[in-house]
Amino acid sequence: MSEFNKDDYLNDLPDADDFADASAKPAPAGSGPAAGGSEEPSAPEGAAAPAGDAATGAPTDASAEADAASGDQASDASASDAGAAGSGDAAADDASDAAQQGDDTLTPLGKAKQEAAEYLEALQRERAEFINYRNRAQKEQERFRQHGIIDVLTALLPALDDIDRIREHSEMDDSFKAVSAKIDKAFEKFGVEKFGEKGEEFDPTRHDAILHRPDPNADKEIVDTVVEAGYRIGDRVIRAARVVVASPQN
Numbered sequence: 001m002s003e004f005n006k007d008d009y010l011n012d013l014p015d016a017d018d019f020a021d022a023s024a025k026p027a028p029a030g031s032g033p034a035a036g037g038s039e040e041p042s043a044p045e046g047a048a049a050p051a052g053d054a055a056t057g058a059p060t061d062a063s064a065e066a067d068a069a070s071g072d073q074a075s076d077a078s079a080s081d082a083g084a085a086g087s088g089d090a091a092a093d094d095a096s097d098a099a100q101q102g103d104d105t106l107t108p109l110g111k112a113k114q115e116a117a118e119y120l121e122a123l124q125r126e127r128a129e130f131i132n133y134r135n136r137a138q139k140e141q142e143r144f145r146q147h148g149i150i151d152v153l154t155a156l157l158p159a160l161d162d163i164d165r166i167r168e169h170s171e172m173d174d175s176f177k178a179v180s181a182k183i184d185k186a187f188e189k190f191g192v193e194k195f196g197e198k199g200e201e202f203d204p205t206r207h208d209a210i211l212h213r214p215d216p217n218a219d220k221e222i223v224d225t226v227v228e229a230g231y232r233i234g235d236r237v238i239r240a241a242r243v244v245v246a247s248p249q250n
Contacts, residue, residue, distance in 0.1 A: 196241030208240040215246035
């Protein structure tokens with residue numbers, strides 16, 4: 001093996017100007033990797049691959065992928081709601097069509113039964129309204145009847161008071177007694193009741209006390225004298241009995 005000569009090696013090296021001229025010249029066509037030239041050195045085996053797309057080498061944006069996924073989910077949800085609304089409308093239309101088809105598919109006997117049921121329901125409703133009207137009319141008629149009786153009785157009260165005074169203080173002949181009895185029966189027929197008797201307990205709701213007389217023998221207020229009799233129809237007092245009341249002395 002020949003001995004290495006340092007001076008000869010240094011003399012054989014090219015000058016620095018030659019390197020500058022070579023870098024300034026354009027690269028010849030077909031010298032890149034696409035033309036079959038030298039390729040970039042690959043990563044050593046076992047090294048971790050850089051983060052990014054395997055095909056393009058561009059880095060992957062995780063937030064962009066998450067936004068895209070949420071957008072897809074929102075689109076799917078809105079599409080599902082629209083489908084549900086459409087299905088509801090379709091169900092309503094189907095029900096209406098089914099009812100119409102059911103009416104169309106009824107036999108003549110079935111249609112006649114359906115019409116009969118509708119007429120029966122309308123008749124029952126009209127009958128209930130008529131019964132209510134009849135009850136109201138009867139109540140109004142009874143009220144008008146009582147008003148008429150009260151008007152007649154009020155007009156005849158002075159004559160009835162005179163008959164009572166004559167009956168109490170003087171003798172009545174048979175003809176006058178017969179007329180008085182007919183008048184009393186006529187008022188009884190219309191539900192008029194006469195009240196107010198000597199010795200009964202004093203009731204402020206039925207008696208009008210025109211005088212209170214102390215009585216040592218009385219232990220409670222009682223009717224001593226009936227000046228004018230009272231009249232009532234049912235529970236309604238037309239006129240209270242005007243009386244003199246005997247009251248306890250203490």
